[in-house]
Amino acid sequence: MPKYIVAITGASGVIYGVKLAAELLSRDFEVHLVCSEAAHIVMEKELPWIFENSLEATLRKYLPEGKLFFYANDAIASPIASGSYITDGMIIIPCTMATVSSLANGSSRSLLERAADVILKEKRSLIMVPRETPLSSIHLRNMLTLSEMGVQIIPAMPAFYHQPQSIDDMVNFVVGKVLDAMHIPHDIFLRYK
Numbered sequence: 001m002p003k004y005i006v007a008i009t010g011a012s013g014v015i016y017g018v019k020l021a022a023e024l025l026s027r028d029f030e031v032h033l034v035c036s037e038a039a040h041i042v043m044e045k046e047l048p049w050i051f052e053n054s055l056e057a058t059l060r061k062y063l064p065e066g067k068l069f070f071y072a073n074d075a076i077a078s079p080i081a082s083g084s085y086i087t088d089g090m091i092i093i094p095c096t097m098a099t100v101s102s103l104a105n106g107s108s109r110s111l112l113e114r115a116a117d118v119i120l121k122e123k124r125s126l127i128m129v130p131r132e133t134p135l136s137s138i139h140l141r142n143m144l145t146l147s148e149m150g151v152q153i154i155p156a157m158p159a160f161y162h163q164p165q166s167i168d169d170m171v172n173f174v175v176g177k178v179l180d181a182m183h184i185p186h187d188i189f190l191r192y193k
Contacts (some may be wrong), residue, residue, distance in 0.1 A: 010038020011094035025066035089125030
């Protein structure tokens with residue numbers, strides 16, 4: 001059974017991470033979800049949810065039933081912090097420039113950063129969906145460093161050739177591009193003809 005780490009940081013666009021986790025769970029994949037503290041704050045601002053006492057309880061209420069494992073970002077002793085814990089890869093969606101900087105410079109001060117650092121050192125698949133705009137030269141250099149290490153960088157840039165009719169259509173396009181990069185068949189957006 002495929003097993004992925006999905007990480008959500010505090011960039012705007014947390015719906016991308018939520019939608020990706022939902023798509024993976026609906027395919028009966030194992031999802032190991034870690035959210036930064038800032039992601040929780042952004043979720044409360046951007047999602048039309050009624051939040052429970054804990055972020056985990058809220059996510060379990062709104063995500064499909066499935067093999068979901070939730071980790072607090074300070075739970076540094078979690079399995080995903082070890083290279084001996086095998087996964088099929090990790091997706092950071094959306095990804096802040098602070099996270100990009102930490103990873104490009106070998107810093108791992110949280111579970112999210114440590115899990116990504118492990119993915120890099122083990123040469124497993126890491127996909128990042130940066131959301132910042134505009135990008136500074138520092139941002140671009142950090143992303144180039146990661147790209148040269150094999151990280152796939154898929155900016156949160158929806159297309160318009162499929163004539164999106166809703167925000168969901170635009171979210172599905174970005175998440176679909178991530179699924180394409182993961183080699184997971186889907187039909188959540190209309191392809192160019």
